[in-house]
Amino acid sequence: MSDHATDPATETFVAHRNLLFTVAYEMLGSAADAEDVLQETWLRWAKVDLGQVSDERAYLVRITTRQSLNRLRTMKRRREAYVGQWLPEPMLTAPDVAEDVELAESVSMAMMLVLERLSPTERAVFVLREVFDVSYDEIAEAVDKSPAAVRQIAHRARRHVDARRPRKMVSPSETRAAVESFRRALETGNPQDLLDVLAPEVVLVSDGGGVKRAALRPIIGAEKVVRFYLGGVGKTGGTITCDPTVVNGTAALVVRLDGELDGIMAIRVEDARITGLYYVRNPQKLTHVESETPLTLR
Structure with missing residues (x-):
């Protein structure tokens, strides 16, 4: 042996x-x-x-x-x-990530964009303390600060994140219903069906990296989002198909145009309507959506 x-x-x-x-x-x-x-x-x-x-x-x-x-x-x-809006690289995640509320929120597109607004040290301190529950003393060693300074940084970062993080919890069934309605509306290209499922204040952030068409700034408002979609992907004349999936622990759609991957659209749902769309079209960021990436807090 x-x-x-x-x-x-x-x-x-x-x-x-x-x-x-x-x-x-x-x-x-x-x-x-x-x-x-x-x-x-x-x-x-x-x-x-x-x-x-x-x-x-x-x-x-x-x-x-x-x-x-x-x-x-x-x-x-x-x-x-970077050309236009920058979005995190989406990752196909296992169902258990979505079931872990704390982990799912911490890696969601919405939260990752909030973390982008922090300084590097603030981000490190917030992630280690709030997400991974690392002690202040250990964090101090990691970021080369005193424990007292780390506590102040943590307080400042927490206040910043709390002011911007999504606050409402949504049931999985409510999310599935909204995503399914949105999927059908995208595939048919019906403007009214799209407006019915989008919240009036919906925000679309699209990332093409200068390679694919994307808005240079966030698009705010249901009517503007619908116009942008129908004037872009929806205007190609090709066949659009959308398959439900889970990226970064939250609901998403794999969008294909004539069978070819066009992008990943992560979705935020509140009060049965869609309030956030994060559409990654940059091909360089679509390499981790074919197989699941294991994530853990422990």
Whole structure:
């Protein structure tokens, strides 16, 4: 009987990999960059003397946070040069992510856009404290601040996020009904059916990355959203099909034009009507929608 035992460093890293990916993704909004951060984390972890590590999970989270912060600062320049609106990279997620209310909210498109408004350090502190329940002392080590400073940053970030996060909980059945009505309306291109399911104050954010047609700014109001859709994708003359799915823990549609993937539309529902649409058309951001990405808070 041969022994193919894995070394302890690798075993520990693999055991926490999904958690570390989730931390990096929530800080960066990009699965590709999160994967790069995990590679950098592994390279540093492989050099650590495990005998000197009392809490392996905390140590790995600290490395991941520092690498994510470094990348966030370089990504800021990349975002400033981005054409049009920037949306997080959507990820196909397993049903258990949607069932975990805390996790689903934290990775939703709506929340990720709110986190984009925070400074890199504020985002790191908020994510570690509010999402992953990391202690102030551990966060202080990860972001190179004092615990007292981290508490102040956490308070400021929490106040900012609370002022902008969606407040109403919606039942899964209510969400499914609204998404199904919206799906049928998109496929038929009926303006009135679209208006019936959209809230008057609905906001559409579309991301084409300069490659696909998208609005340069958010579109606010049901009539304007319908005009934009019917004047764009709906005007191609091709056959539009929409398949329900779950991305980032929330309801979404896979939109295809003549059988070819056109984009992913994440949907926010409140009071039985759609209040938020997040349409990612940039092909470079559609690489994580074919297979499920495991996410976890633990």
